[in-house]
Amino acid sequence: MTTLLDLPGDPTLERRRAVQEAAASSLRRRKLGSAVALGVCWVFLGIAIVPLVGVVAYVVAKGLPAWSVDFFTKSTVPEGIPGGGVWNAIVGTAVITTVAIVVTVPFGLLVGLFLAESDGRVAASLRFTADVMTGVPSITVGIFGYIAIVRNFGNSGFAGAFAIGFIMLPVIVRAGETAFRGVPTSLNEAALALGARKVTIARKVVVPTALPGVITGVLLAVARGLGETAPLLLTIGGNQYLQWNPTKQMEALPTFIYSSSSQPYADQVQLAWGAALLLMVVVLVLSIGSRLFAARLRKERR
Amino acid sequence: MTDAVTVTPGAENAATVRADEAAGLNPVAAVVMTLADVAVAFDGRTAVRDVTFDVHAGEVTSLIGPSGSGKTTLLRALNRMHDTVRTAAVTGTVRLGDLDVYAPSTDPTLLRSRVGMVFQRPNPFPTMSIYENAVAGLKFNGIRKKALLDEAAESALVAAALWDSVKDRMSAHASTLSGGEQQRLCIARALAVEPEVLLMDEPTSALDPIATKRIEELVVELKDRVTIIIVTHNMQQAMRVSDRCAFLLMGEDKAGELIEYGPTAQLFSEPTDPRTLDYVNGRFG
Secondary structure: OOOOOOOOOOHHHHHHHHHHHHHHHOHHHHHHHHHHHHHHHHHHHHHHHHHHHHHHHHHHHHHHHHOOHHHHHOOOOOOOOOOOOOHHHHHHHHHHHHHHHHHHHHHHHHHHHHHHHOOOHHHHHHHHHHHHHHHOOHHHHHHHHHHHHHHHHOOOHHHHHHHHHHHHHHHHHHHHHHHHHOOOHHHHHHHHHOOOOHHHHHHHHHHHHHHHHHHHHHHHHHHHHHHOOHHHHOOOEOOOOOOOOOOOOEOOHHHHHHHHHOOOOHHHHHHHHHHHHHHHHHHHHHHHHHHHHHHHHHHHHO | OOOOOOOOOHHHOHHHHHHHHHOOOOOOOOEEEEEEEEEEEEOOEEEEEEEEEEEEOOOEEEEEOOOOOOHHHHHHHOOOHHHHOOOEEEEEEEEEOOEEOOOOOOOHHHHHHHEEEEOOOOOOOOOOEHHHHHOHHHHHOOOOOHHHHHHHHHHHHHHOOOHHHHOOOOOOEHHHOOHHHHHHHHHHHHHHOOOOEEEEEOOOOOOOHHHHHHHHHHHHHHOOOOEEEEEOOOHHHHHHHOOEEEEEEEOOOOOEEEEEEEEHHHHHHOOOOHHHHHHHOOOOO
C-alpha cells in the first residue's frame, strides 16, 4: 500500500499506514466472517421456506384434483353421496364478507382518520382498544357473536358478518391510521395556510394522498377476515343448500373445510381440500393484488 | 514510501499552468484522484456524464451546480457508494493514486477506508458514545489496540475542533451534542480512519449559519491533512472554502454534465463558458 507524501515521523501518516495495514490484513478474516454469516442467513432462509412452500404445495396437490365445474357450481350433497360442490359455501363467504366490508370499512377508516388527526386521551384509549382487539382470540369473538346475536335472533349470515367484522375492524382502524399518519404534515399545513377547514383538508388532501395505503390495509383486512373460522362456527349455523339471504343460516368456506375434513367420506374430504385451495388462492390474489394496485397508484403520482 | 503517485498535473497545457499560477495554486501539486469520462446511470437513465478532471493533493475541490445537476451522484461514485444500489451503473475511470477504483480486484471496503465521507445530515451512531463514534471506523477496520484508538480519537477530535468541548464527557451519547457538534463528530469519525480523500456531501445544509461557519473554517484547516471534495449548493461557500471548482449543469436530456472545471478564483471571476458566468452571477439556479 503506497500513500502520498510519505514523510516519516508524521503521526497522521503513521496512523494512516497503521489503519490501512490493519484493514488489509483483517480483510480475509472479515470477508470469511461475512461469507459465514451470509451462509447462515441462507440456511435459515431455506429452513423457513420449507414449511411455507410445503403447505402451499401440499394444498395445491391435494386440492387441485377436486376442482371441476361441479365444484364451483353445485351445492353440497348429503354425506356419503358422491359429487356435489361448494357453491353454497362460496356464496355464503361472499355475502358474509361483503356485509362485513360494507359495515366495517367506512366505520374503521373514520376511526383511523380520527386517531391519525387527534392525540387526546380518547384517541389513546381507542388505539389501545384496537390493539387489544387485534389480539383477542377469534373463538372469543365467536362466543361474543353467539351471545349477542345468535341467542337473540338465531344463526344467520348477519351474525357471521358481525363476528367477522369484529376481526376486521381493528386491522382496518390501525392500517387506516398508519396510512393517514403517513401524509406529510407539510401538505396539511399547505392546505391550512390556504384557509381550508379540517373537513376539506381530510377530503381533498389527506384521504387522496393516503389512498394507496388505505386500500392495501383494507384488502389485507379482508384477506384476514376471509379465512377466519372460529367466529363463523358459532354464528352462521351452516347450510347444505344455496342461500343468498344473510338473515338465514349460511355455509362458508372456512366452516365447510372444518366440518368436511373430519368426515369419514373420501369425497367430502376431497371437497374440503378443494375449498382450502380456493380460499388460499383468493387470499393470495387479494394480497398480491393490493400490493400491485398500491404500487401502481404510487408510481402514477410521481 | 517515496514512489509517490505519478505527478500528472495539467502541466502539458501551458495555459492551465498559467491559470494555476495566477490563482495562487501549485500547478504541479500531486494528483490524488483522476476522473475520466465518468458517468452514472440509474436503471439505464444517465444521471451525470462526461466528467473528467483531476483532484489535487492538499486542496479543496468543490462541486457546484443547481439541483439535478448530479453533484451528489458524482461524489458518491468516487468511493463506490453506488455499489449498494442495484440499478446504478458507473462507467468511465476513477483512479485513486495508481488504484483503479472500479477494477474488479479493488475491494470497496478497503477503498472506503481511504476515501471517507461526510453526509448532508449529521448521522452519528445513536447507540454509541462520543468516543465510540470517533473510533468506530478504526474498529470496523480491525484495529483493537487501545493506545492507537485513544491517540486517533484525540487527534481526530482536535482536528474537528471538538476536543475541548467533549474531552470530559467522552462516554456521553452522541445524541447529547448539538447539530453542529454532531456534524463535527461525524467529520472526526471520518478523519480518525486517516483517509487520503474526504468526500463531503453538502455538510452544512442541515446547520445554522454559525455552525456552518465553523465547519467551513474546519474544511480549510483540514486541507493539509486530507484532500477534500465538497458538494455545495451554496456558491459563496464554494468561493470561501475551495481551491478548485467543478461546475455541473443539467443538460437537455436531464443528465448532469461537467460544464467547467478550474481554479475557483478563475471560475468565479472569468469563466470560459457563458453558462458558468450566468450561474455564478446568480442569473439562474
